[in-house]
Amino acid sequence: MYQTLLTSLEDNILIITINRPDKMNAINNTVMTELAAVIDEVYSNDDVRSAIITGAGTKAFVAGADITEFLGLTIEEGNALAKKGQDTFQKIEDCPKPVVAAVNGFALGGGHELAMACHIRVASENAKFGQPEVNLGLLPGYGGTQRLVQLIGKGRAIEMMITANMIDANTALQYGLVNHVVPQEELLNKAKSILAISNSKAPLAIAKCIEAANAVFDETKNGYEVEMTGFGNCFGTEDMKEGTAAFLEKRKAAFKGK
Numbered sequence: 738m739y740q741t742l743l744t745s746l747e748d749n750i751l752i753i754t755i756n757r758p759d760k761m762n763a764i765n766n767t768v769m770t771e772l773a774a775v776i777d778e779v780y781s782n783d784d785v786r787s788a789i790i791t792g793a794g795t796k797a798f799v800a801g802a803d804i805t806e807f808l809g810l811t812i813e814e815g816n817a818l819a820k821k822g823q824d825t826f827q828k829i830e831d832c833p834k835p836v837v838a839a840v841n842g843f844a845l846g847g848g849h850e851l852a853m854a855c856h857i858r859v860a861s862e863n864a865k866f867g868q869p870e871v872n873l874g875l876l877p878g879y880g881g882t883q884r885l886v887q888l889i890g891k892g893r894a895i896e897m898m899i900t901a902n903m904i905d906a907n908t909a910l911q912y913g914l915v916n917h918v919v920p921q922e923e924l925l926n927k928a929k930s931i932l933a934i935s936n937s938k939a940p941l942a943i944a945k946c947i948e949a950a951n952a953v954f955d956e957t958k959n960g961y962e963v964e965m966t967g968f969g970n971c972f973g974t975e976d977m978k979e980g981t982a983a984f985l986e987k988r989k990a991a992f993k994g995k
């Protein structure tokens with residue numbers, strides 16, 4: 738049981754809802770701790786094949802880190818806050834099971850960084866995206882400076898960060914920040930429909946796709962090597978034998994994640 742998150746498992750998709758709607762679902766210390774715990778659950782629970790992260794209510798996905806917790810922090814405490822956020826969001830990005838952000842309203846600051854740490858973003862028409870930290874005398878601290886450049890390019894990313902201007906859902910679509918924009922009432926179904934497809938595919942191969950895509954942005958890794966090793970290892974899996982046999986026998990594959 739979580740204090741600040743709601744979870745429900747539907748068709749092997751863990752739906753994680755950040756539940757502080759009266760505070761625009763702002764990420765306080767408890768939310769961050771619980772996000773790390775729920776992602777551990779996504780990693781370890783065999784019944785969970787993929788996850789959706791969304792915000793409670795119709796106004797906000799997450800309107801940022803909880804600004805009330807910033808007051809009076811020292812430099813060291815500021816570093817520790819960023820470290821905890823970066824580590825938690827890295828765990829999301831590294832998750833071997835697909836994680837979709839269903840952005841149902843404001844995704845600002847740490848909320849935008851959370852959405853960017855997910856593998857895929859889908860947005861409702863009212864969604865707004867921004868990194869308003871410079872309004873507070875800060876910069877993004879949960880990986881946002883890095884992932885925003887990766888996702889939309891340096892010029893657009895720096896403009897967003899130095900102006901604190903928000904972009905709307907259609908601009909986010911045009912920038913490639915989100916994959917789809919849909920009416921709010923269709924948002925969760927859109928996210929679920931993408932994951933229903935990926936949940937029917939070979940889980941170990943999916944994990945390798947994510948790992949190889951992440952390696953593009955990891956200077957300690959050679960992405961082509963990660964791809965090659967992943968590809969080779971798949972030949973040792975039951976699922977690869979099943980997938981190829983099913984194709985040749987003109988039937989639907991039944992993958993086991995083995």
Ligand code: COA
Nearest residue numbers: 759760761763800801802803804805843845846847869870
């Ligand atoms: N941290 C703490 N509380 C927050 C918050 C945040 N990041 N974002 C919103 N809230 C709180 C507000 O203080 C308010 O609380 P109150 O009712 O106790 O006064 C409540 O959520 C509702 O927000 P409100 O500002 O009244 O709603 P709005 O519709 O007028 O504006 C936003 C919505 C998102 C534009 C506005 O809340 C905002 O700019 N939030 C801060 C965004 C930000 O700078 N994030 C980066 C943090 S690093």
